[in-house]
């Protein structure tokens with residue numbers, strides 16, 4: 112077997128108060144990439160105050176939208192070319208941090224070609240000629256603060272597509288995971304982003320690239336999500352639950368940035384891009400159907416998870432995997448989440464007319480290769496229709 116790597120940022124600060132690390136930063140000028148919601152919550156102001164103590168000037172680009180587009184990335188890169196930062200700070204949810212990663216590429220290489228960037232591992236040219244990157248997440252979900260991915264939505268095609276880098280070049284230099292920031296998330300965003308964490312750890316655990324280094328972390332993350340997500344959802348002021356979910360998100364990142372993901376993500380990316388379904392929610396909807404499809408290849412791995420999470424002591428791995436589907440559905444209920452694509456208001460005729468392209472794009476998605484069972488286009492179409500109508504995949 113080929114050798115494997117385990118690559119994460121060298122400097123990771125976490126826990127209450129970790130934002131203060133910024134006071135120790137060395138540099139001249141920072142561009143903070145964020146959105147209007149974070150501005151409203153006062154996050155950039157707080158970051159700027161710490162940077163000031165470190166003697167670093169800073170300016171804010173706050174025009175990132177949910178699932179950022181190529182146009183937004185280009186706009187932010189122009190902003191950077193004007194301000195010439197030596198630090199870029201992605202501050203916000205996955206959308207802000209990923210947009211910042213994209214801007215970083217075009218700041219360093221204004222003539223970079225979009226299609227080159229999506230070539231796994233070699234597509235992104237060498238960065239850090241002009242600036243280094245700090246990621247400060249304000250949601251507990253994507254873990255992009257430690258990952259090699261930057262998801263940028265291409266809205267110039269139908270159906271819309273989420274393209275993403277798979278390049279250690281865009282892994283941030285520093286991640287700061289202070290639970291103070293995600294503590295302001297309303298219950299709906301807490302649930303969606305928290306479910307993303309469960310999907311990351313589960314897909315990492317059943318990935319063809321899973322290893323001795325990622326397995327124990329993935330199992331621990333699954334335990335943490337089932338224990339702490341309902342608490343963070345029920346009471347946003349529960350400081351311990353907020354801290355545990357922020358750590359769980361970060362830890363899940365350690366796993367999937369080294370194993371890649373699976374077809375929960377590949378299928379969720381397509382419906383997220385085309386129908387505007389939030390990333391974590393799209394994952395949550397797809398998850399039970401994909402587990403049912405993957406069971407033929409990975410029942411023992413799903414069974415490990417259910418044993419780690421509950422007091423379940425089933426006899427066969429298939430029983431364990433079926434139990435895991437029950438656990439997922441129970442968690443969805445506790446978090447009052449929609450469970451089908453139909454419930455998201457997606458028109459059936461429109462969905463069916465795009466089904467072939469959605470399925471083909473899911474197969475081409477970079478998250479598909481490590482999935483434990485190789486799907487055909489027809490398999491994905493079937494999974495999509497089951498997820499649309501809420502029917503078990505058999």
Ligand SMILES: NC(=O)c1ccc[n+]([C@@H]2O[C@H](COP(=O)([O-])OP(=O)(O)OC[C@H]3O[C@@H](n4cnc5c(N)ncnc54)[C@H](O)[C@@H]3O)[C@@H](O)[C@H]2O)c1
Pocket residue numbers: 146148149152176177178179203204205206207209249250252253254255258259260261262273292293294295296297300304307390391
């Ligand atoms: N790069 C990666 O490794 C990776 C992994 C998974 C997902 N993603 C991508 O990340 C994006 C999703 O990121 P996300 O799930 O963090 O959501 P998001 O960044 O889109 O944010 C969702 C909403 O929450 C708001 N928000 C953010 N922080 C808040 C806070 N503390 N309080 C209140 N509101 C807050 C945002 O303004 C936004 O309106 C998607 O585009 C997805 O494809 C990237």
Ligand SMILES: [Fe+2]
Pocket residue numbers: 253307311376390394
């Ligand atoms: Fe995700």
